[in-house]
Amino acid sequence: MAEHEEKKHEESLMEKIAEKIHGHDSSSSSSDSDDDKQSESSIKDKVFRLFGREKPVHHVFGGGKPADILLWRNKKISAGALGVATVIWVLFELLEYHLLTLVCHLLILALALLFLWSNATQFINKSTPHIPEVQIPKEPVLEFAMALRFEINRAFAVLRDIALGRDLKMFLSVIAGLWVLSIVGSWCNFLTLFYIVFVVLHTVPVLYEKYEDKVDPFAEKAMHEIKKQYAVFDAKVLSKIPMGPLKQKKKD
Numbered sequence: 001m002a003e004h005e006e007k008k009h010e011e012s013l014m015e016k017i018a019e020k021i022h023g024h025d026s027s028s029s030s031s032d033s034d035d036d037k038q039s040e041s042s043i044k045d046k047v048f049r050l051f052g053r054e055k056p057v058h059h060v061f062g063g064g065k066p067a068d069i070l071l072w073r074n075k076k077i078s079a080g081a082l083g084v085a086t087v088i089w090v091l092f093e094l095l096e097y098h099l100l101t102l103v104c105h106l107l108i109l110a111l112a113l114l115f116l117w118s119n120a121t122q123f124i125n126k127s128t129p130h131i132p133e134v135q136i137p138k139e140p141v142l143e144f145a146m147a148l149r150f151e152i153n154r155a156f157a158v159l160r161d162i163a164l165g166r167d168l169k170m171f172l173s174v175i176a177g178l179w180v181l182s183i184v185g186s187w188c189n190f191l192t193l194f195y196i197v198f199v200v201l202h203t204v205p206v207l208y209e210k211y212e213d214k215v216d217p218f219a220e221k222a223m224h225e226i227k228k229q230y231a232v233f234d235a236k237v238l239s240k241i242p243m244g245p246l247k248q249k250k251k252d
Contacts (some may be wrong), residue, residue, distance in 0.1 A: 057209040072206050082202050089195040169236060 061067035072078045091097040114131065123126050162171045184193060208215055 041189075056206060058213070061205065070201055070205050071209060072202075077203065082199070085195060085198045089191065092191055094196075 058067050058071055058073075061070055068074055069078050069081055093100065101185065114129065118128050158170070160176075161167055162174060165171075188196075
């Protein structure tokens with residue numbers, strides 16, 4: 001009986017030791033996995049993203065239907081929008097069709113067809129066509145006007161800060177952008193420029209979303225080189241320009 005009790009006691013001790021070892025292994029493995037997750041998250045946080053974005057490309061464009069169209073989430077709608085823009089550009093640019101002429105011709109055709117259809121139903125004993133009343137809703141127009149007003153006011157605020165000499169970097173960026181835009185405007189008219197921008201918005205974002213892991217490293221190198229060249233330019237040129245009164249007050 002004593003030997004049997006000693007064996008039971010030894011077995012219970014062995015089981016406790018095994019449980020402690022297993023618990024220590026599981027806790028160490030869980031801590032290792034947590035460390036791995038933290039290291040992976042820190043690596044992901046350090047990954048360079050173009051324009052400093054922290055959200056997916058779809059969220060950058062608003063995450064709604066416009067983003068779905070630009071990123072080809074619905075291929076039929078995206079292709080239809082691009083096709084309509086192409087037809088408009090071909091009509092007005094290549095065929096030299098005028099907007100007022102096109103609108104008048106479309107209205108003439110539509111009114112003539114509806115007028116003939118309405119009168120023809122009297123001879124064939126059929127009901128007249130149902131033509132719905134078309135009215136522009138109030139809320140979308142007001143929302144669009146408010147959004148446009150907000151963007152215009154923000155642009156005016158930026159231009160005011162530039163005019164007051166508060167941001168030299170922004171001043172140089174705006175001047176460079178306007179200069180490039182003036183050169184592009186001398187090459188083509190407004191409609192062609194609008195069509196080019198429309199095509200770019202329908203191709204570049206979706207390509208970037210597909211190949212962002214390859215594009216971002218090149219963009220990081222380019223941004224690093226631009227900052228390096230700007231630092232040299234700042235040290236040799238911009239630092240020697242006399243500061244305005246507002247900038248001196250801020251520095252004091």
